[in-house]
Amino acid sequence: MFNLSLFKIRMFLYANVADSLGSMDRGGVQLMLIILLQGIWLPLHGYSYESTPFWAGVYMLSMALGFLALGPISGAFSDKYGARELATLGMIVVAIDFFALTTLMTFGIRFLPRFFL
Amino acid sequence: MFSSPNTASIMNSVPASYRGVASGMKSTLQNAGQIVSLAMFLTIVISSLSASLPSALSNAMVQAVAPQLAPIFQKNFRPQRVSLYVGIRRYISLYLRTHSRAWASAHQELTSSLVPLRFPPVSTHPPTMQWGAPTIFSPPASCVCTYPSLSGGLGSLLPPYCPCTRMLKSGDPYKPIYFETADYGAFRRVFGLQPNSFNCLAKSFEHSKRCFTKNHKQHLLSRGDSSGVV
Numbered sequence: 136m137f138n139l140s141l142f143k144i145r146m147f148l149y150a151n152v153a154d155s156l157g158s159m160d161r162g163g164v165q166l167m168l169i170i171l172l173q174g175i176w177l178p179l180h181g182y183s184y185e186s187t188p189f190w191a192g193v194y195m196l197s198m199a200l201g202f203l204a205l206g207p208i209s210g211a212f213s214d215k216y217g218a219r220e221l222a223t224l225g226m227i228v229v230a231i232d233f234f235a236l237t238t239l240m241t242f243g244i245r246f247l248p249r250f251f252l
Numbered sequence: 253m254f255s256s257p258n259t260a261s262i263m264n265s266v267p268a269s270y271r272g273v274a275s276g277m278k279s280t281l282q283n284a285g286q287i288v289s290l291a292m293f294l295t296i297v298i299s300s301l302s303a304s305l306p307s308a309l310s311n312a313m314v315q316a317v318a319p320q321l322a323p324i325f326q327k328n329f330r331p332q333r334v335s336l337y338v339g340i341r342r343y344i345s346l347y348l349r350t351h352s353r354a355w356a357s358a359h360q361e362l363t364s365s366l367v368p369l370r371f372p373p374v375s376t377h378p379p380t381m382q383w384g385a386p387t388i389f390s391p392p393a394s395c396v397c398t399y400p401s402l403s404g405g406l407g408s409l410l411p412p413y414c415p416c417t418r419m420l421k422s423g424d425p426y427k428p429i430y431f432e433t434a435d436y437g438a439f440r441r442v443f444g445l446q447p448n449s450f451n452c453l454a455k456s457f458e459h460s461k462r463c464f465t466k467n468h469k470q471h472l473l474s475r476g477d478s479s480g481v482v
Contacts, residue, residue: 136273136276137273137276137277137280138270138273138277141266141270141273141274141277144265144266146261146262146264146265147262147265147266147274150258150261150262150265151262151277151278151281153254153258154255154258154259154262154278154281154282154285155281155282155284155285155288156285157254157255157258157285158281158282158283158285158286158289159285159286159288159289159292160289161286161289162285162286162287162289162290162293163289163290163292163293166289166290166293166294167293167297170297205253205256206255206256207256209253209254209256209257210256210257210260212257213256213257213260213261214260218257218258218260218261218264219257219261221253221257222253222254222257222258222261224253225253225254225255225257225258226254228253228254229254
């Protein structure tokens with residue numbers, strides 16, 4: 136079932152490592168942003184406590200929309216131009232987004248990164 | 253931009269007969285990564301907040317609910333040190349237990365200072381103000397508070413449920429008898445009580461007594477009866 140001999144294939148191994156690392160940062164960012172929005176940012180900006188879950192969900196929709204829009208597009212591009220370069224580019228974008236997140240409190244939440252892909 | 257090409261390269265890298273296995277392994281690793289990320293990020297948050305969170309929480313609680321509970325909460329909310337690897341589960345259970353213990357002792361302190369108070373009975377004439385004997389209020393058996401959970405768990409985040417605080421609300425059959433505490437204002441903030449018919453819900457027991465005396469005097473004078481006025 137969990138065929139460990141498949142990890143002998145270098146491409147499979149490294150792609151899986153990159154994939155689990157990517158899902159790690161995605162999950163962490165999602166959790167932290169929701170906590171930030173619901174507990175700190177939205178109450179400080181005039182949203183009542185009852186409505187913060189709703190508006191946190193609305194703000195997190197941008198992330199889902201990014202997935203929705205860029206998933207098929209980047210799939211088509213990877214068929215056309217090769218997967219390796221495109222995946223590397225995506226990870227670089229994620230790294231830039233993470234750096235942007237560290238400056239979130241100084242520049243304000245309007246730079247909330249839209250595409251985590 | 254990352255995950256679609258990555259999935260494509262995973263699926264391309266395995267022989268065609270192993271595609272199902274490869275896809276299953278990929279999604280397993282992805283979900284495992286997500287769960288590990290939760291553990292990692294929450295560990296970072298807890299370890300960076302563990303020095304300041306318990307005291308901040310108790311301070312906010314005390315300020316929002318009842319200032320005179322400060323010594324109790326500060327006694328029970330001692331900030332606890334968390335070591336990154338040992339502590340998280342132990343920390344959570346300990347925290348919940350101290351939390352419920354704080355509620356229990358705070359409530360005990362409030363209820364032990366309850367004193368029954370009576371309006372002047374209508375039948376006596378001239379009506380004299382009679383204060384109930386300042387005995388300690390011992391609730392009947394149906395009034396005993398239930399604590400949601402004293403053994404930890406999420407239930408201990410709830411305040412104790414006390415059926416007898418309903419006696420103090422207006423419109424109850426028990427209206428003539430109500431209960432004062434040493435600090436009624438805080439009691440009202442904690443349990444959400446309504447003012448009584450003499451509008452004497454005051455900041456302190458003494459203030460309430462004075463207010464009651466004044467209103468009662470006015471009540472007697474308006475009836476043209478000055479014999480009961482001291």
